[in-house]
Amino acid sequence: MRYSALKIFKEAVTGHKGWKPVWRKPAPKPSYDFIIIGGGGHGLATAHYLASKFDGKNIAVLEKGWIGGGNVGRNTTIIRSNYLHHENEGFYEFSLKLWEGLEQDLNYNAMVSQRGIINLYHSDPQRDAYARRGNAMIMNGADAVLLDQDGVRKQYPFLNFDNARFPIKGGLWQPRGGTVRHDAVAWGYARAADSKGVDIIENCEVTGFDIQNGRCVGVKTTRGKILAKKVGVAVAGNSSRVMAMADMHLPLESHVLQAFVSEGFKPFLPGVITYGAGHFYVSQSDKGGLVFGGDIDGYNSYAQRGNLPVVEDVCEGGMSLMPAIGKARLLRMWGGIMDMSMDGSPMIDKTHIDGLYFNGGWCYGGFKATPASGYAFAHLLATDTPHETARAYRMDRFSRGLMIDEKGQGAQPNLH
Numbered sequence: 001m002r003y004s005a006l007k008i009f010k011e012a013v014t015g016h017k018g019w020k021p022v023w024r025k026p027a028p029k030p031s032y033d034f035i036i037i038g039g040g041g042h043g044l045a046t047a048h049y050l051a052s053k054f055d056g057k058n059i060a061v062l063e064k065g066w067i068g069g070g071n072v073g074r075n076t077t078i079i080r081s082n083y084l085h086h087e088n089e090g091f092y093e094f095s096l097k098l099w100e101g102l103e104q105d106l107n108y109n110a111m112v113s114q115r116g117i118i119n120l121y122h123s124d125p126q127r128d129a130y131a132r133r134g135n136a137m138i139m140n141g142a143d144a145v146l147l148d149q150d151g152v153r154k155q156y157p158f159l160n161f162d163n164a165r166f167p168i169k170g171g172l173w174q175p176r177g178g179t180v181r182h183d184a185v186a187w188g189y190a191r192a193a194d195s196k197g198v199d200i201i202e203n204c205e206v207t208g209f210d211i212q213n214g215r216c217v218g219v220k221t222t223r224g225k226i227l228a229k230k231v232g233v234a235v236a237g238n239s240s241r242v243m244a245m246a247d248m249h250l251p252l253e254s255h256v257l258q259a260f261v262s263e264g265f266k267p268f269l270p271g272v273i274t275y276g277a278g279h280f281y282v283s284q285s286d287k288g289g290l291v292f293g294g295d296i297d298g299y300n301s302y303a304q305r306g307n308l309p310v311v312e313d314v315c316e317g318g319m320s321l322m323p324a325i326g327k328a329r330l331l332r333m334w335g336g337i338m339d340m341s342m343d344g345s346p347m348i349d350k351t352h353i354d355g356l357y358f359n360g361g362w363c364y365g366g367f368k369a370t371p372a373s374g375y376a377f378a379h380l381l382a383t384d385t386p387h388e389t390a391r392a393y394r395m396d397r398f399s400r401g402l403m404i405d406e407k408g409q410g411a412q413p414n415l416h
């Protein structure tokens with residue numbers, strides 16, 4: 001079903017009886033060419049690009065819960081491509097370009113809003129580091145503008161510029177960064193994949209792999225065994241648990257990250273800002289609520305709920321950046337499970353088991369990666385070669401000493 005102004009008008013005057021479900025609810029078939037485990041953003045995007053760009057047929061996405069129930073529907077919706085390392089910047093810029101054409105590609109309003117993102121700096125060394133990062137972005141074809149204090153003031157006059165422990169000195173601005181409505185991304189990809197014949201099977205948990213003579217030939221699920229020529233795993237925070245079923249132990253830890261939404265206000269925050277002296281990022285949704293977050297909770301967990309000390313920490317970060325936020329009432333909060341890799345960068349790779357492929361390690365930055373991750377994973381599944389923007393995301397880089405340590409923090413997943 002295609003959406004159009006005419007269709008909306010017709011349905012409005014005929015009692016909205018003509019809308020069809022956005023995707024089918026098929027029963028699993030006994031076998032597929034491709035099985036994607038995980039119906040989050042990355043799994044659905046993989047299925048969509050596999051079917052639409054790589055001529056993939058006979059594809060299923062197996063999701064243990066419901067579409068949009070994982071991190072794809074839990075994140076703070078920020079997209080950007082402001083990375084320093086060449087291995088990351090090319091990939092995230094590819095993703096931003098795909099975001100820019102996503103709504104036309106899917107014919108779905110995902111509310112892609114390039115309202116700009118500013119990373120604030122608070123000291124001269126931090127400014128120099130941001131200048132370096134901005135140059136790296138420009139060299140990779142992205143956009144970056146280094147703002148001084150007046151430049152930030154023009155956009156955000158109400159920030160705590162001078163009277164703070166860490167005065168704001170300026171910021172690195174990426175005008176093409178912004179926000180996208182997260183659950184609409186899941187629905188849009190699901191709808192597009194379904195329309196190409198992909199079976200999206202919800203309430204179907206993968207409970208094991210069928211591995212024979214070093215080759216993965218299918219999966220065991222709560223809805224029976226399903227055979228497959230190729231199996232791609234894209235389960236984000238559950239990566240360690242799922243890959244352990246294939247006896248693989250990954251350089252990953254799972255941590256909780258929380259998101260917060262305030263009551264609604266009139267529009268006052270034009271773009272996304274991140275605080276450079278602590279960990280706090282905020283934007284304003286189209287409904288008026290402030291959508292914000294900060295650090296991960298800091299200990300390993302598979303629980304999709306957060307804890308109070310981090311609530312305090314995040315709100316303190318917000319208060320020091322814009323004291324006026326103290327009057328806002330918090331409406332909602334929730335948690336998601338982050339697949340934190342040791343160097344803070346992801347993996348999109350074949351495993352040592354033939355027919356089994358892995359996509360994960362997205363830490364808390366995987367939403368913005370959704371289109372490129374799906375595209376690159378589809379490329380790998382279809383051609384058995386890595387996509388040009390994802391060549392560095394190999395699983396063996398940890399044993400070969402080829403870490404992509406964007407933050408220069410070392411092997412400390414809780415710091416990335």
Ligand SMILES: Cc1cc2nc3c(=O)[nH]c(=O)nc-3n(C[C@H](O)[C@H](O)[C@H](O)COP(=O)(O)OP(=O)(O)OC[C@H]3O[C@@H](n4cnc5c(N)ncnc54)[C@H](O)[C@@H]3O)c2cc1C
Nearest residue numbers: 038040041042064070071072075076078206336366367368
């Ligand atoms: C609070 C929060 C804020 C964030 N903010 C941002 C942000 O602003 N910008 C950004 O870029 N990123 C952000 N992220 C990170 C981003 O959301 C994730 O990196 C990304 O969504 C992960 O990929 P996904 O969408 O495929 O994950 P998910 O949506 O979690 O998909 C994985 C799916 O796998 C399913 N699954 C797991 N195990 C099995 C199994 N055994 N069988 C079948 N299915 C299974 C799960 O049910 C789940 O639906 C944030 C995350 C959180 C939680």
